[in-house]
Amino acid sequence: MAHSISSPNSFSPASDQVKTWVRRLVWKMAIATLLLMAIGSATRVMNAGLACPDWPLCYGQLVPTQQMNLQVFLEWFHRLDAMLIGLSAIALVGLTLWFRTALPRWLPWAASFALFLIVFQGILGGLTVTELLRFDIVTAHLGTALFFFVTLLTIGSCLSDYRGNGTAGKLPWFGLTAAIFIYLQSLSGGLVASQWALHQCFFQGDMCVVMDSHIVGVVPATLATLVTVIMAWRTPALHPALRSLANVAMLLVCLQILIGVATFKLHLQVEPLTVTHQAVGASLLGTLAMFSVFAFRDRQPHTS
Known part of the structure; x- marks a missing residue:
């Protein structure tokens, strides 16, 4: 056989x-x-x-x-x-x-x-x-x-x-926009770090444009994140997973701003603070990315 x-x-x-x-x-x-x-x-x-x-x-x-x-x-x-x-x-x-x-x-x-x-x-x-x-x-x-x-x-x-309930509306696009801004801001921070722009600006008067660009970039990145979070809070019957991710994003963006200000004021002299600044930024980017994916899936309630 x-x-x-x-x-x-x-x-x-x-x-x-x-x-x-x-x-x-x-x-x-x-x-x-x-x-x-x-x-x-x-x-x-x-x-x-x-x-x-x-x-x-x-x-x-x-x-x-x-x-x-x-x-x-x-x-x-x-x-x-x-x-x-x-x-x-x-x-x-x-x-x-x-x-x-x-x-x-x-x-x-x-x-x-x-x-x-x-x-x-x-x-x-x-x-x-x-x-x-x-x-x-x-x-x-x-x-x-x-x-x-x-x-x-x-x-x-x-x-x-994840089982969406179809209430996300335009939240996926808000989350994606915020994630893009945070990614670009992270790259800007990478430029500041790789060129030691903060040290050079403070002690030699060089590379201040690079540092200032990173500081200015905080505004659109923060606003995009805050708009995403506020829109999530204002969305009725939002899935608990999306609401939790929005809360985490809010916590992380506030923490990132505080750490960024402290890092700036201390002239990068506290190494653990600088490392934490990048880690929190990466965590915020990841949180917004997950929020966006779940929000897109929320628009298709029956997708497993």
């Missing part, structure tokens, strides 16, 4: 179980990426960007035990976290391709795009070392990391068990 050969997908678990696996992996990758950006910020403020003079190894070793100090550890751990995220992105692509019949058709493409971003990010990471922290490469490095972070959150939000 002839036996038919089954494809790998014929042994796939139930669709919901596979989606849960993928969703959990994506959320863990997103948390690791937020940590990666925070460590990257700490590496910069501690002047550790070139603590490992070579790439991808550090002093020609996987673990530079003899040269290890705080600066070397920050740069080495930053690379280690990036490598783990890269391996996770490869695993994500493999998982979505293997179980593609049990998953949404767009998911393997989205996972592949995330992998492309992390590979590109790795290339930029290498260039930051070989090009001696050139400011445009450092800024592009941050911008790609933020885009990768948002991509992961978008995938995770699309896979979440």
